[in-house]
Amino acid sequence: MPISSVREIFEVEEIQPLRKVQINEPNLYDIDLSFNGYDSQYSLHALHPYVAAINPPLVKKLIETYVPKHENILDPFCGGGGVLLEATLHKRENAGGDINPLSIILSKAKTTYIEQQKLQKAFIAVIEIAQNPISTDKTKINPQLKFWFKNDSLPFINSLINAINIVTEHDIKLNNLFKTIFSATVRDVMLTYRGEVRLRKLREEDLNKFNPDVLRSFVKRYKIAYERIITLPQGAVSDIAVRDIKKLDFENESFHSIICSPPYADDKNGVGYFQFSKNMLEWLGFTKEEISNHKKLFLGATKKINCLPESESLRKSLENVENRNYNHYKEAVSFYHDYNLGLIEMKRVVKKNIIIVIGNRVLSRTQFDNAQITVDFFKNIGVKLIHHYTRKLRKKRIANMGGDGGGIAKEHILVFEK
Numbered sequence: 184m185p186i187s188s189v190r191e192i193f194e195v196e197e198i199q200p201l202r203k204v205q206i207n208e209p210n211l212y213d214i215d216l217s218f219n220g221y222d223s224q225y226s227l228h229a230l231h232p233y234v235a236a237i238n239p240p241l242v243k244k245l246i247e248t249y250v251p252k253h254e255n256i257l258d259p260f261c262g263g264g265g266v267l268l269e270a271t272l273h274k275r276e277n278a279g280g281d282i283n284p285l286s287i288i289l290s291k292a293k294t295t296y297i298e299q300q301k302l303q304k305a306f307i308a309v310i311e312i313a314q315n316p317i318s319t320d321k322t323k324i325n326p327q328l329k330f331w332f333k334n335d336s337l338p339f340i341n342s343l344i345n346a347i348n349i350v351t352e353h354d355i356k357l358n359n360l361f362k363t364i365f366s367a368t369v370r371d372v373m374l375t376y377r378g379e380v381r382l383r384k385l386r387e388e389d390l391n392k393f394n395p396d397v398l399r400s401f402v403k404r405y406k407i408a409y410e411r412i413i414t415l416p417q418g419a420v421s422d423i424a425v426r427d428i429k430k431l432d433f434e435n436e437s438f439h440s441i442i443c444s445p446p447y448a449d450d451k452n453g454v455g456y457f458q459f460s461k462n463m464l465e466w467l468g469f470t471k472e473e474i475s476n477h478k479k480l481f482l483g484a485t486k487k488i489n490c491l492p493e494s495e496s497l498r499k500s501l502e503n504v505e506n507r508n509y510n511h512y513k514e515a516v517s518f519y520h521d522y523n524l525g526l527i528e529m530k531r532v533v534k535k536n537i538i539i540v541i542g543n544r545v546l547s548r549t550q551f552d553n554a555q556i557t558v559d560f561f562k563n564i565g566v567k568l569i570h571h572y573t574r575k576l577r578k579k580r581i582a583n584m585g586g587d588g589g590g591i592a593k594e595h596i597l598v599f600e601k
Protein backbone atom coordinates (compact mmCIF):
# COMPACT_ATOMS: atom_id res chain seq x y z
CA MET A 184 0.00 0.00 0.00
CA PRO A 185 1.50 3.41 -0.86
CA ILE A 186 2.62 5.39 2.17
CA SER A 187 0.34 8.29 1.33
CA SER A 188 -2.78 6.20 1.82
CA VAL A 189 -1.49 4.68 5.09
CA ARG A 190 -1.13 8.18 6.45
CA GLU A 191 -4.45 9.42 5.14
CA ILE A 192 -6.72 10.93 7.74
CA PHE A 193 -10.50 10.54 7.74
CA GLU A 194 -11.78 14.09 7.88
CA VAL A 195 -15.27 15.19 8.81
CA GLU A 196 -16.61 18.37 7.30
CA GLU A 197 -15.32 21.13 9.54
CA ILE A 198 -17.56 23.61 11.29
CA GLN A 199 -17.54 26.99 9.58
CA PRO A 200 -17.15 30.20 11.59
CA LEU A 201 -20.40 31.93 12.25
CA ARG A 202 -20.66 35.65 11.72
CA LYS A 203 -23.99 36.89 12.90
CA VAL A 204 -24.00 40.05 14.99
CA GLN A 205 -26.58 42.61 15.91
CA ILE A 206 -25.71 46.29 15.47
CA ASN A 207 -23.75 47.57 18.49
CA GLU A 208 -23.30 44.09 19.87
CA PRO A 209 -19.74 43.79 21.18
CA ASN A 210 -17.73 41.18 19.30
CA LEU A 211 -14.22 40.34 18.14
CA TYR A 212 -14.78 39.65 14.43
CA ASP A 213 -12.48 42.42 13.24
CA ILE A 214 -9.55 41.50 15.43
CA ASP A 215 -6.74 39.12 14.51
CA LEU A 216 -6.89 36.74 17.43
CA SER A 217 -3.66 34.94 16.60
CA PHE A 218 -1.64 37.57 18.54
CA ASN A 219 1.55 36.68 16.71
CA GLY A 220 4.47 38.64 18.06
CA TYR A 221 2.62 39.62 21.26
CA ASP A 222 4.26 39.03 24.63
CA SER A 223 2.16 36.36 26.31
CA GLN A 224 4.40 35.88 29.33
CA TYR A 225 3.75 39.14 31.16
CA SER A 226 2.88 39.36 34.87
CA LEU A 227 2.87 35.98 36.64
CA HIS A 228 2.07 34.04 33.47
CA ALA A 229 5.83 33.41 33.34
CA LEU A 230 5.96 31.95 36.85
CA HIS A 231 5.34 28.35 35.85
CA PRO A 232 4.72 26.70 32.46
CA TYR A 233 1.74 24.42 31.86
CA VAL A 234 1.26 22.14 28.91
CA ALA A 235 -1.25 23.37 26.27
CA ALA A 236 -1.84 26.61 28.16
CA ILE A 237 -4.32 29.19 26.89
CA ASN A 238 -3.10 32.38 25.19
CA PRO A 239 -3.27 35.26 27.74
CA PRO A 240 -3.85 38.13 25.23
CA LEU A 241 -6.82 36.14 23.89
CA VAL A 242 -8.29 35.76 27.39
CA LYS A 243 -7.77 39.48 27.99
CA LYS A 244 -9.86 40.33 24.90
CA LEU A 245 -12.55 37.82 25.84
CA ILE A 246 -12.90 39.27 29.34
CA GLU A 247 -13.03 42.85 28.06
CA THR A 248 -15.68 41.94 25.48
CA TYR A 249 -17.90 39.49 27.32
CA VAL A 250 -17.58 39.99 31.09
CA PRO A 251 -18.76 43.37 32.37
CA LYS A 252 -16.96 44.91 35.35
CA HIS A 253 -18.31 43.58 38.68
CA GLU A 254 -19.25 40.25 37.13
CA ASN A 255 -17.46 37.01 37.93
CA ILE A 256 -15.75 34.25 35.96
CA LEU A 257 -15.29 30.50 36.38
CA ASP A 258 -12.60 28.40 34.70
CA PRO A 259 -13.46 24.77 35.49
CA PHE A 260 -10.35 23.50 33.59
CA CYS A 261 -7.95 26.05 35.04
CA GLY A 262 -4.66 24.22 34.21
CA GLY A 263 -1.79 26.67 34.56
CA GLY A 264 -4.11 29.43 35.76
CA GLY A 265 -3.97 31.65 32.65
CA VAL A 266 -7.68 32.56 32.68
CA LEU A 267 -7.76 33.10 36.45
CA LEU A 268 -4.70 35.36 36.38
CA GLU A 269 -6.23 37.46 33.59
CA ALA A 270 -9.52 37.63 35.52
CA THR A 271 -7.59 38.77 38.60
CA LEU A 272 -5.63 41.39 36.64
CA HIS A 273 -8.96 42.66 35.25
CA LYS A 274 -10.44 42.77 38.74
CA ARG A 275 -13.14 40.20 38.04
CA GLU A 276 -13.93 37.86 40.91
CA ASN A 277 -13.04 34.38 39.84
CA ALA A 278 -13.04 30.72 40.71
CA GLY A 279 -11.29 27.74 39.20
CA GLY A 280 -11.12 24.02 39.33
CA ASP A 281 -9.08 21.22 37.85
CA ILE A 282 -8.50 17.61 38.80
CA ASN A 283 -4.73 17.99 38.55
CA PRO A 284 -3.38 19.06 41.97
CA LEU A 285 -0.37 20.73 40.31
CA SER A 286 -2.76 23.00 38.46
CA ILE A 287 -4.34 24.06 41.76
CA ILE A 288 -0.98 24.95 43.31
CA LEU A 289 0.10 27.00 40.26
CA SER A 290 -3.23 28.74 39.81
CA LYS A 291 -3.34 29.80 43.46
CA ALA A 292 0.23 31.09 43.31
CA LYS A 293 -0.45 33.12 40.17
CA THR A 294 -3.50 34.84 41.69
CA THR A 295 -2.45 35.49 45.29
CA TYR A 296 -0.79 38.76 46.28
CA ILE A 297 2.01 38.59 48.88
CA GLU A 298 4.09 41.55 50.09
CA GLN A 299 7.56 41.60 48.51
CA GLN A 300 9.27 42.06 51.89
CA LYS A 301 7.72 38.91 53.25
CA LEU A 302 8.73 37.04 50.13
CA GLN A 303 12.32 38.23 50.33
CA LYS A 304 12.63 37.22 53.97
CA ALA A 305 11.34 33.74 53.27
CA PHE A 306 13.61 33.37 50.22
CA ILE A 307 16.73 34.21 52.22
CA ALA A 308 15.72 31.70 54.90
CA VAL A 309 15.03 28.97 52.33
CA ILE A 310 18.43 29.42 50.64
CA GLU A 311 20.21 29.51 53.99
CA ILE A 312 18.64 26.24 55.13
CA ALA A 313 18.93 24.54 51.74
CA GLN A 314 22.64 25.32 51.53
CA ASN A 315 23.28 24.00 55.01
CA PRO A 316 21.13 20.90 55.07
CA ILE A 317 20.89 18.92 58.25
CA SER A 318 22.17 15.43 57.54
CA THR A 319 18.88 14.04 58.81
CA ASP A 320 16.82 15.60 56.00
CA LYS A 321 13.73 13.50 55.99
CA THR A 322 12.71 13.09 52.39
CA LYS A 323 13.98 9.93 50.73
CA ILE A 324 14.44 10.42 47.01
CA ASN A 325 12.12 8.21 45.03
CA PRO A 326 14.41 5.94 42.93
CA GLN A 327 12.25 6.42 39.81
CA LEU A 328 12.87 10.17 39.93
CA LYS A 329 16.57 9.49 39.46
CA PHE A 330 15.93 8.58 35.83
CA TRP A 331 14.74 12.11 35.01
CA PHE A 332 17.45 14.19 36.74
CA LYS A 333 21.23 14.42 36.75
CA ASN A 334 22.71 12.73 39.80
CA ASP A 335 24.34 15.92 40.98
CA SER A 336 21.01 17.83 40.86
CA LEU A 337 19.22 15.47 43.23
CA PRO A 338 20.64 16.43 46.67
CA PHE A 339 19.99 20.16 46.23
CA ILE A 340 16.49 19.67 44.86
CA ASN A 341 15.81 17.57 47.94
CA SER A 342 17.31 20.17 50.29
CA LEU A 343 15.25 22.92 48.66
CA ILE A 344 11.89 21.26 49.20
CA ASN A 345 12.82 20.41 52.79
CA ALA A 346 13.84 24.03 53.40
CA ILE A 347 10.60 25.34 51.83
CA ASN A 348 8.52 23.10 54.05
CA ILE A 349 10.37 24.27 57.16
CA VAL A 350 10.29 28.02 56.36
CA THR A 351 6.70 28.24 55.12
CA GLU A 352 5.16 25.70 57.47
CA HIS A 353 2.75 28.20 59.05
CA ASP A 354 1.95 30.37 56.04
CA ILE A 355 -0.18 28.67 53.44
CA LYS A 356 0.15 31.45 50.83
CA LEU A 357 3.94 31.51 51.06
CA ASN A 358 4.02 27.73 51.05
CA ASN A 359 2.02 27.60 47.88
CA LEU A 360 4.09 30.25 46.09
CA PHE A 361 7.39 28.63 47.04
CA LYS A 362 6.11 25.22 45.97
CA THR A 363 5.32 26.77 42.59
CA ILE A 364 8.77 28.36 42.28
CA PHE A 365 10.26 25.01 43.28
CA SER A 366 8.14 23.06 40.84
CA ALA A 367 9.13 25.37 37.97
CA THR A 368 12.76 24.81 38.97
CA VAL A 369 12.25 21.05 38.89
CA ARG A 370 10.85 21.39 35.39
CA ASP A 371 13.79 23.56 34.31
CA VAL A 372 16.36 20.98 35.37
CA MET A 373 14.45 17.87 34.27
CA LEU A 374 16.12 15.82 31.51
CA THR A 375 13.29 16.12 29.00
CA TYR A 376 12.54 17.85 25.73
CA ARG A 377 10.42 21.02 26.03
CA GLY A 378 7.25 21.80 24.13
CA GLU A 379 6.19 18.19 23.56
CA VAL A 380 2.87 16.70 24.60
CA ARG A 381 4.49 13.61 26.15
CA LEU A 382 7.55 13.28 28.42
CA ARG A 383 10.61 12.15 26.49
CA LYS A 384 14.06 11.83 28.01
CA LEU A 385 16.92 13.72 26.36
CA ARG A 386 19.01 11.54 24.05
CA GLU A 387 22.67 10.95 24.87
CA GLU A 388 23.99 13.75 22.62
CA ASP A 389 21.51 16.28 24.06
CA LEU A 390 22.13 15.08 27.62
CA ASN A 391 25.80 15.84 27.27
CA LYS A 392 25.07 19.42 26.24
CA PHE A 393 22.57 20.04 29.08
CA ASN A 394 24.09 21.36 32.30
CA PRO A 395 21.28 22.25 34.65
CA ASP A 396 22.02 24.42 37.68
CA VAL A 397 19.34 23.98 40.34
CA LEU A 398 20.25 27.01 42.45
CA ARG A 399 20.44 29.32 39.43
CA SER A 400 17.12 28.12 38.17
CA PHE A 401 15.47 28.55 41.57
CA VAL A 402 16.82 32.10 41.89
CA LYS A 403 15.61 32.93 38.36
CA ARG A 404 12.11 31.66 39.11
CA TYR A 405 12.07 33.43 42.47
CA LYS A 406 13.02 36.73 40.78
CA ILE A 407 10.02 36.44 38.43
CA ALA A 408 7.77 35.97 41.46
CA TYR A 409 9.39 38.80 43.43
CA GLU A 410 9.39 41.36 40.61
CA ARG A 411 5.93 40.59 39.24
CA ILE A 412 3.82 39.81 42.27
CA ILE A 413 3.19 43.55 42.57
CA THR A 414 1.21 43.40 39.30
CA LEU A 415 -1.55 41.57 41.21
CA PRO A 416 -4.23 43.65 42.89
CA GLN A 417 -3.89 43.49 46.68
CA GLY A 418 -6.59 41.57 48.47
CA ALA A 419 -7.75 39.72 45.36
CA VAL A 420 -9.15 36.32 46.23
CA SER A 421 -9.73 33.47 43.82
CA ASP A 422 -11.66 30.40 44.89
CA ILE A 423 -9.48 27.62 43.48
CA ALA A 424 -9.78 23.95 44.44
CA VAL A 425 -9.59 20.43 43.06
CA ARG A 426 -12.91 20.12 41.28
CA ASP A 427 -14.29 17.62 38.83
CA ILE A 428 -16.27 19.28 36.03
CA LYS A 429 -18.69 16.34 36.07
CA LYS A 430 -19.98 17.46 39.47
CA LEU A 431 -19.21 21.02 40.48
CA ASP A 432 -19.73 22.25 44.04
CA PHE A 433 -21.40 25.52 43.03
CA GLU A 434 -25.00 26.65 43.29
CA ASN A 435 -26.99 27.15 40.09
CA GLU A 436 -26.10 30.35 38.22
CA SER A 437 -23.17 31.27 40.48
CA PHE A 438 -21.14 32.82 37.64
CA HIS A 439 -21.76 35.40 34.97
CA SER A 440 -19.37 33.70 32.55
CA ILE A 441 -17.23 30.66 32.05
CA ILE A 442 -14.03 30.97 30.04
CA CYS A 443 -12.12 27.75 29.56
CA SER A 444 -10.24 25.43 27.31
CA PRO A 445 -11.25 21.80 27.91
CA PRO A 446 -8.98 18.86 27.18
CA TYR A 447 -9.29 17.82 23.53
CA ALA A 448 -9.19 14.11 24.39
CA ASP A 449 -8.76 11.66 27.27
CA ASP A 450 -5.48 11.54 29.15
CA LYS A 451 -4.16 8.50 27.25
CA ASN A 452 -4.87 9.71 23.71
CA GLY A 453 -4.41 13.44 24.14
CA VAL A 454 -2.02 15.81 25.86
CA GLY A 455 -0.31 14.06 28.79
CA TYR A 456 -1.20 16.49 31.57
CA PHE A 457 -0.39 13.94 34.24
CA GLN A 458 2.84 12.87 32.56
CA PHE A 459 3.81 16.53 32.45
CA SER A 460 3.02 16.95 36.16
CA LYS A 461 4.07 13.61 37.62
CA ASN A 462 7.71 14.35 38.53
CA MET A 463 6.89 17.77 39.91
CA LEU A 464 4.06 16.34 42.02
CA GLU A 465 6.29 13.58 43.38
CA TRP A 466 8.93 16.09 44.44
CA LEU A 467 6.16 18.05 46.14
CA GLY A 468 5.35 14.97 48.22
CA PHE A 469 2.36 13.47 46.38
CA THR A 470 2.33 9.68 46.41
CA LYS A 471 1.81 7.64 43.25
CA GLU A 472 -1.53 6.51 44.63
CA GLU A 473 -2.70 10.08 45.25
CA ILE A 474 -1.69 11.09 41.72
CA SER A 475 -3.45 8.09 40.24
CA ASN A 476 -6.65 8.88 42.18
CA HIS A 477 -6.70 12.37 40.70
CA LYS A 478 -6.08 10.96 37.24
CA LYS A 479 -9.10 8.69 37.55
CA LEU A 480 -11.30 11.80 37.41
CA PHE A 481 -9.97 12.84 33.98
CA LEU A 482 -12.65 13.14 31.29
CA GLY A 483 -13.05 9.71 29.74
CA ALA A 484 -11.23 7.80 32.46
CA THR A 485 -14.28 5.84 33.56
CA LYS A 486 -14.26 3.70 30.37
CA LYS A 487 -17.98 3.01 30.69
CA ILE A 488 -19.76 2.64 27.40
CA ASN A 489 -22.79 4.82 27.46
CA CYS A 490 -25.12 6.16 24.87
CA LEU A 491 -24.03 9.53 23.61
CA PRO A 492 -26.03 12.67 22.88
CA GLU A 493 -26.82 13.42 19.25
CA SER A 494 -24.03 14.80 17.08
CA GLU A 495 -23.80 13.89 13.40
CA SER A 496 -20.15 14.87 13.26
CA LEU A 497 -19.22 12.75 16.29
CA ARG A 498 -21.22 9.79 14.96
CA LYS A 499 -19.28 9.79 11.66
CA SER A 500 -15.92 9.96 13.38
CA LEU A 501 -16.82 7.24 15.86
CA GLU A 502 -18.01 4.93 13.09
CA ASN A 503 -14.65 5.27 11.40
CA VAL A 504 -12.71 4.61 14.61
CA GLU A 505 -14.89 1.61 15.51
CA ASN A 506 -13.79 -0.10 12.31
CA ARG A 507 -10.13 0.57 12.97
CA ASN A 508 -9.55 0.08 16.66
CA TYR A 509 -12.25 -0.97 19.10
CA ASN A 510 -10.30 0.16 22.19
CA HIS A 511 -9.90 3.63 20.73
CA TYR A 512 -13.60 3.63 19.98
CA LYS A 513 -14.46 2.82 23.61
CA GLU A 514 -12.04 5.46 24.87
CA ALA A 515 -13.55 8.11 22.60
CA VAL A 516 -17.12 7.22 23.62
CA SER A 517 -16.12 7.50 27.26
CA PHE A 518 -14.42 10.83 26.71
CA TYR A 519 -17.35 12.45 24.86
CA HIS A 520 -19.80 11.04 27.39
CA ASP A 521 -17.91 12.75 30.24
CA TYR A 522 -17.39 15.90 28.18
CA ASN A 523 -21.13 16.17 27.73
CA LEU A 524 -21.65 15.83 31.52
CA GLY A 525 -19.19 18.70 31.93
CA LEU A 526 -21.11 20.91 29.46
CA ILE A 527 -24.34 20.20 31.37
CA GLU A 528 -22.66 21.29 34.62
CA MET A 529 -21.37 24.45 32.92
CA LYS A 530 -24.89 25.34 31.84
CA ARG A 531 -26.15 24.81 35.39
CA VAL A 532 -23.64 27.08 37.15
CA VAL A 533 -23.58 29.94 34.64
CA LYS A 534 -25.95 32.87 34.14
CA LYS A 535 -24.87 34.24 30.77
CA ASN A 536 -21.86 33.22 28.67
CA ILE A 537 -19.89 30.04 28.21
CA ILE A 538 -16.72 30.56 26.16
CA ILE A 539 -14.92 27.46 24.97
CA VAL A 540 -11.50 27.51 23.32
CA ILE A 541 -10.92 24.21 21.55
CA GLY A 542 -9.22 22.51 18.59
CA ASN A 543 -9.70 19.32 16.65
CA ARG A 544 -8.05 16.03 17.50
CA VAL A 545 -7.14 12.83 15.73
CA LEU A 546 -7.57 9.25 16.89
CA SER A 547 -6.97 6.13 14.77
CA ARG A 548 -6.30 8.40 11.80
CA THR A 549 -9.74 9.92 12.26
CA GLN A 550 -10.38 13.57 12.80
CA PHE A 551 -12.83 14.70 15.49
CA ASP A 552 -14.27 18.17 15.00
CA ASN A 553 -14.42 19.15 18.66
CA ALA A 554 -15.89 22.56 17.86
CA GLN A 555 -18.85 21.07 15.96
CA ILE A 556 -19.33 18.41 18.63
CA THR A 557 -19.42 21.09 21.35
CA VAL A 558 -21.98 23.10 19.38
CA ASP A 559 -24.13 19.98 18.87
CA PHE A 560 -23.99 18.92 22.53
CA PHE A 561 -24.89 22.41 23.74
CA LYS A 562 -27.71 22.65 21.20
CA ASN A 563 -29.22 19.47 22.66
CA ILE A 564 -29.53 21.21 26.04
CA GLY A 565 -30.69 24.56 24.74
CA VAL A 566 -27.45 26.57 24.89
CA LYS A 567 -26.90 28.55 21.70
CA LEU A 568 -23.78 29.62 19.86
CA ILE A 569 -23.72 33.39 19.43
CA HIS A 570 -20.21 34.09 18.15
CA HIS A 571 -17.61 31.85 16.58
CA TYR A 572 -14.03 32.88 15.87
CA THR A 573 -11.00 30.96 14.72
CA ARG A 574 -7.41 31.83 15.33
CA LYS A 575 -4.27 30.70 13.57
CA LEU A 576 -1.73 28.92 15.72
CA ARG A 577 1.96 29.14 15.11
CA LYS A 578 2.49 25.76 16.65
CA LYS A 579 0.32 23.68 18.89
CA ARG A 580 1.26 20.07 19.22
CA ILE A 581 -1.36 17.43 19.77
CA ALA A 582 -1.12 13.69 20.07
CA ASN A 583 -1.76 11.10 17.37
CA MET A 584 -1.04 13.20 14.33
CA GLY A 585 2.05 11.31 13.31
CA GLY A 586 5.56 11.24 14.75
CA ASP A 587 5.65 12.83 18.14
CA GLY A 588 2.43 14.72 18.09
CA GLY A 589 2.26 16.73 14.92
CA GLY A 590 0.25 19.87 15.26
CA ILE A 591 -2.91 21.73 14.64
CA ALA A 592 -2.93 25.08 12.93
CA LYS A 593 -6.26 26.42 14.11
CA GLU A 594 -8.18 26.91 17.32
CA HIS A 595 -11.90 27.67 17.66
CA ILE A 596 -13.29 30.19 20.10
CA LEU A 597 -16.96 29.43 20.66
CA VAL A 598 -19.12 31.92 22.53
CA PHE A 599 -22.40 30.47 23.83
CA GLU A 600 -25.25 32.16 25.59
CA LYS A 601 -27.57 30.50 28.06
Ligand SMILES: C[S@@+](CC[C@H](N)C(=O)[O-])C[C@H]1O[C@@H](n2cnc3c(N)ncnc32)[C@H](O)[C@@H]1O
Nearest residue numbers: 236237260262263265281282427428446481482
Ligand atom coordinates in the same frame (compact mmCIF):
# COMPACT_ATOMS: atom_id res chain seq x y z
C1 LIG B 1 -6.43 22.42 27.96
S1 LIG B 1 -6.07 22.18 29.67
C2 LIG B 1 -6.47 23.73 30.37
C3 LIG B 1 -5.36 24.70 30.13
C4 LIG B 1 -5.57 26.02 30.83
N1 LIG B 1 -6.61 26.80 30.19
C5 LIG B 1 -4.26 26.79 30.87
O1 LIG B 1 -4.19 27.93 30.42
O2 LIG B 1 -3.27 26.23 31.33
C6 LIG B 1 -7.33 21.12 30.21
C7 LIG B 1 -7.33 20.81 31.71
O3 LIG B 1 -8.49 20.02 32.01
C8 LIG B 1 -8.19 19.26 33.17
N2 LIG B 1 -9.21 18.22 33.35
C9 LIG B 1 -9.33 17.01 32.76
N3 LIG B 1 -10.41 16.35 33.21
C10 LIG B 1 -11.03 17.17 34.10
C11 LIG B 1 -12.20 17.07 34.90
N4 LIG B 1 -12.94 15.95 34.92
N5 LIG B 1 -12.54 18.13 35.68
C12 LIG B 1 -11.77 19.25 35.71
N6 LIG B 1 -10.62 19.39 35.00
C13 LIG B 1 -10.26 18.37 34.20
C14 LIG B 1 -6.76 18.78 32.90
O4 LIG B 1 -6.11 18.41 34.10
C15 LIG B 1 -6.14 20.02 32.24
O5 LIG B 1 -5.45 20.81 33.18
